[in-house]
Amino acid sequence: MSQTHNFFYLSLFVLSFSIAVNANNSVPVTDLANDIGDSLGASSTPLQPKVIEPTPQVLKINTAQVGALAIANTQMFDLVETLKVELQQLRGQVEQLTYHLERLKQDQKQRYLDLDRRIVSLSAASAATNSAQATPQVDQVVNTETLAPIAASEFALEPTVSTQNIYDPEAEKTDYKAAFTLIRERQYDASIEALLTFIKNYPQGVLLGNAHYWLGEVYMVQGDASLAALSFEYVISEFPEHRKMPDALYKAGVAYQNLGDMSKANKLLNRVLVEYADSSAARLAQERVN
Amino acid sequence: MEMGNLSKVIASGVLVAFLGACSTTGETTDATASTEAALVAAEAQALAETQALAEAEALALAETQALAEAAVQAQAEADAAEAALQAENEAAQAAIIAQQQEEAEAQALAHIIYFDFDQSTIKAEFRAALNGHAAYLSQNPSANIVLEGHADERGTREYNIALGERRGNAVSRYLVVQGVSVDAIEVVSFGEERPVNAGHDSASWAENRRVEIRYINY
Amino acid sequence: MIIIKKRAKSAQNKPKSVFFSVVSSAIFTLLVSFSAWSSDLVIEITQGVDNPVPIAVVPFHWSGNNALNEDVAQVIDADLERSGQFKSLKRSLMLSFPYQEEDVYFRDWSYLATEYLVIGQVLVTDSGGYQVNYQLFDVQRQEVISASGFTGGKNDLRALAHSASDAIYEALTGLKGAFRTRIAYVAADKKVNPSYYKLLVADADGYNAKEVLKSNQPIMSPSWSRDATKLAYVSFETNRPAIYVQDITTGQRERIQSFKGINGAPAWSPDGKKLAIVLSKDGNAEIYVLDLASNKLTRVTRHYGIDTEPSWSVDGKHILFTSDRGGKPQIYQVTLESGWVERLTFEGDYNARGSLTYDGRFLVLVSRHDSQFNIAVQDLQRGTMSLLTQTSLDESPSVAPNGSMVIYSTQDGGRDILAAVSIDGKVKFKIPANEGVVREPAWSPYLD
Incomplete structure (x- = not known):
């Protein structure tokens, strides 16, 4: 008898549990649904039936019941699914390849145009600078350099510069050479004037750093260490990537030594030793630093 | 008892005879001789009667005894039968419970299918369970199921809704290939909105990438 | 409660008048706590641009009898800070509280390294709503960059403040503001x-x-x-x-x-x-x-x-x-x-x-x-x-x-x-x- 009692309570429990579960699933919905769905005239589905959770009567794992046809179908099903995935991946690869190909084509075109421009500008530049090949030498200057290569290479890197109307690199080079000639001929006052005019006329020029450097050199020669220091400092602060940086640093150090400001001088000389250890200026700085 | 009765009978017979003898004091010897004979006859008759009575009593006694014995035996048999029935009942209950447990286990195994990340391929370990469901559904045309598809929390929400549905569809198609009618299956996806595990590590995510099979009618 | 928490601390100079700072900070806390009841979301700024523009938004003038239930200047402050491009001057450090152009002493503001100044007032319209007027100054050049007014209903005070923020933001960045969204x-x-x-x-x-x-x-x-x-x-x-x-x-x-x-x-x-x-x-x-x-x-x-x-x-x-x-x-x-x-x-x-x-x-x-x-x-x-x-x-x-x-x-x-x-x-x-x-x-x- 107790077993039937147990059964009864069990079924009661199950029933009440399922009721409780369903109660949770029902939601207060405002202003719905079927009426509007129907009036819109399309196939809108009605509210879904509440899901009951009964126990199936017989549910045993019985693989013997899987017939031969089902096995064949399953194999086909698996094959189709695999093919779908493979197809999607292949499609993805094709998309990627097409995209990269397009990009490559565009890149090639860009590079070709860029090279073309460079060649054109290079040939124009070399034609202009064929005449001026002399390397300027000044006795007190540490290292020598050639004008033409700087101008040509810098010119090539900035092809757009040549197309500007306001800035004329040819004129700049001419004026620079003129000023430099004055220095070589030891006409220091005239050269200072020329350099200052040059700096005024070509504020964006590629040779601006050089001009300031040489200005400093001339001031040093004339014994005006403070003006020299100013010029060299200008190069150091405004043209930190300039070729003449180590020299400018060294020369500024020398200028400050002449002025008696040893701490500043040493700072600059040490910078040469640390930052430009391989340069010829570093050797000279080594001798000077104390 | 019988002896007691017998002795009483004898005693009363003797008494009757004595009284008869004493009461008739003025009678002649002939009269006494016939009354003596009558008396003897009466005695014998009484004796026979009492003997018969005793025999009848004894017989009745034996009968009741036999009856009682039979009753007890019948009672015993009935008890035995009831006990046997009870045992049978218990056995039947136990069998049903065992079956339900088996079903419960079977159902727990078959209920949820798990998937790998971003995949909707049905792994081999779940196919046996699905075959079982398919067998049941094809044998019981009134049975209906809902396949609820889910995904873990990684990725965007709407994409995960579609991913959950893709998983549900994979299970549905597998069942149909095994012979289940398309109308018996509905696929719903909840994406990442109904996780069973709210954790943020691989183990929790693995529990959430699933399709649940729910029976509406069975 | 809306709390603006910034990681980068601003370096402010010392205030001149203790009295002003006490009064204004008291008003400020009152207004902030009052307006804190309505919000469910808290905004925490975790990163801003490297050099946010210093701006000061002076509390908007209101001549009505009862207190306004929104602090217009604080809404504008919060909006500008939330864009990550501005750094607001704290009220406790303000030296004066002008609301009209003639009362502005630019020296007070350049002293505190403020680049832009916003002043304004809240007025009642004929229909019982509000009008919010503002003026935006460039402190260095000592001139007005932008000025406008917005009107709305009784419950639109925050929206009007957001409109002012939009206009100020557009005047300073060139981008249309999205604060009133x-x-x-x-x-x-x-x-x-x-x-x-x-x-x-x-x-x-x-x-x-x-x-x-x-x-x-x-x-x-x-x-x-x-x-x-x-x-x-x-x-x-x-x-x-x-x-x-x-x-x-x-x-x-x-x-x-x-x-x-x-x-x-x-x-x-x-x-x-x-x-x-x-x-x-x-x-x-x-x-x-x-x-x-x-x-x-x-x-x-x-x-x-x-x-x-x-x-x-x-x-x-x-x-x-x-x-x-x-x-x-x-x-x-x-x-x-x-x-x-x-x-x-x-x-x-x-x-x-x-x-x-x-x-x-x-x-x-x-x-x-x-x-x-x-x-x-x-x-x-x-x-x-x-x-x-x-x-x-x-x-x-x-x-x-x-x-x-x-x-x-x-x-x-x-x-x-x-x-x-x-x-x-x-x-x-x-x-x-x-x-x-x-x-x-x-x-x-x-x-x-």
């Missing part, structure tokens, strides 16, 4: 009983959060109509997903055509007449366009893979969507007239939920790198993709109508929160909720 988002709490999901709409600064829908089943994918009056969203209240369109002002809503299977990811067209939606009634998730007036449904994608998360191009002629037809989710674009599909994303193995900025220049999306899901932006002109976030489970990005900020959903300490990042990645702020979680934000268009 709204955000819609989903909030949920499963730890309370009964657990709930809510769809809420708040101002872009987190204030005035209002409930649009409450349910104990999930709500997803809110999407604003172009006139900012309606929200389309997905609700599971019938235990099946369905798309609803709800008018925020009237509260009325209707369920659009629903089909068996998925109904999801609604997206309004630029002309406001159509909804792009996802349906799986034809076998798998595909994109359809529903014309709201005629109720006509047009199918847009045809592929056995997943096609979902539609969003519209600026001219309404293309739809961007997420598809795994190439093996993994990527973003594609379909031309509606021809049906031609082309792929847009080629970096990374999971790119989804793409949407364009309103000028069509950038594509904002969710991208997976090194198993982390981040918000990324792809420059459509150059084709380069850059990541905007470094957290690991970011999703649901939504762009502000001026294209400056992206609001999105992420996780912080295991909880879902909202966060925002500027389109150049420099400005960041977090918006956690007080209780439960917040997710799926949608930034409204301009409220005009």
Whole structure:
């Protein structure tokens, strides 16, 4: 008898549990649904039936019941699914390849145009600078350099510069050479004037750093260490990537030594030793630093 | 008892005879001789009667005894039968419970299918369970199921809704290939909105990438 | 309670008058605590630009008898700081409180290293509403850059302050401001009983959060109509997903055509007449366009893979969507007239939920790198993709109508929160909720 009692309570429990579960699933919905769905005239589905959770009567794992046809179908099903995935991946690869190909084509075109421009500008530049090949030498200057290569290479890197109307690199080079000639001929006052005019006329020029450097050199020669220091400092602060940086640093150090400001001088000389250890200026700085 | 009765009978017979003898004091010897004979006859008759009575009593006694014995035996048999029935009942209950447990286990195994990340391929370990469901559904045309598809929390929400549905569809198609009618299956996806595990590590995510099979009618 | 917490501390100079600072800080705290009651979201600025512009917003003058229930200057302050590009001067340090041009001593402000000054006042209009007037000064040049006034009803004081912020921001950055906009988002709490999901709409600064829908089943994918009056969203209240369109002002809503299977990811067209939606009634998730007036449904994608998360191009002629037809989710674009599909994303193995900025220049999306899901932006002109976030489970990005900020959903300490990042990645702020979680934000268009 107790077993039937147990059964009864069990079924009661199950029933009440399922009721409780369903109660949770029902939601207060405002202003719905079927009426509007129907009036819109399309196939809108009605509210879904509440899901009951009964126990199936017989549910045993019985693989013997899987017939031969089902096995064949399953194999086909698996094959189709695999093919779908493979197809999607292949499609993805094709998309990627097409995209990269397009990009490559565009890149090639860009590079070709860029090279073309460079060649054109290079040939124009070399034609202009064929005449001026002399390397300027000044006795007190540490290292020598050639004008033409700087101008040509810098010119090539900035092809757009040549197309500007306001800035004329040819004129700049001419004026620079003129000023430099004055220095070589030891006409220091005239050269200072020329350099200052040059700096005024070509504020964006590629040779601006050089001009300031040489200005400093001339001031040093004339014994005006403070003006020299100013010029060299200008190069150091405004043209930190300039070729003449180590020299400018060294020369500024020398200028400050002449002025008696040893701490500043040493700072600059040490910078040469640390930052430009391989340069010829570093050797000279080594001798000077104390 | 019988002896007691017998002795009483004898005693009363003797008494009757004595009284008869004493009461008739003025009678002649002939009269006494016939009354003596009558008396003897009466005695014998009484004796026979009492003997018969005793025999009848004894017989009745034996009968009741036999009856009682039979009753007890019948009672015993009935008890035995009831006990046997009870045992049978218990056995039947136990069998049903065992079956339900088996079903419960079977159902727990078959209920949820798990998937790998971003995949909707049905792994081999779940196919046996699905075959079982398919067998049941094809044998019981009134049975209906809902396949609820889910995904873990990684990725965007709407994409995960579609991913959950893709998983549900994979299970549905597998069942149909095994012979289940398309109308018996509905696929719903909840994406990442109904996780069973709210954790943020691989183990929790693995529990959430699933399709649940729910029976509406069975 | 709205709290602006900044990581970078400003270096301020010493105040001149103790009296002023005491009084003004008392007023300030009073006003802040009063206005703290209405908001549900807290904004925490976690990163700003390297050199934010110092600006001072003087408390707006109000000559009425009773106190205003909003501090206009504080709303403007908070707006400008939230853009990450400005650093506000604290009231306790202000030396004077002018509200008219003739009372401005520029020396007071340049002393405190302030570059721009905002002064203004609040007046009552004839109809009983408010008018907010402001003037924006360049302290160095000592001249007015911008001045204007905005009028509104009794309850529009915050909105008027936001209008002033928009104008000030535009005058100083050249970009149209997006302070007078709204955000819609989903909030949920499963730890309370009964657990709930809510769809809420708040101002872009987190204030005035209002409930649009409450349910104990999930709500997803809110999407604003172009006139900012309606929200389309997905609700599971019938235990099946369905798309609803709800008018925020009237509260009325209707369920659009629903089909068996998925109904999801609604997206309004630029002309406001159509909804792009996802349906799986034809076998798998595909994109359809529903014309709201005629109720006509047009199918847009045809592929056995997943096609979902539609969003519209600026001219309404293309739809961007997420598809795994190439093996993994990527973003594609379909031309509606021809049906031609082309792929847009080629970096990374999971790119989804793409949407364009309103000028069509950038594509904002969710991208997976090194198993982390981040918000990324792809420059459509150059084709380069850059990541905007470094957290690991970011999703649901939504762009502000001026294209400056992206609001999105992420996780912080295991909880879902909202966060925002500027389109150049420099400005960041977090918006956690007080209780439960917040997710799926949608930034409204301009409220005009």
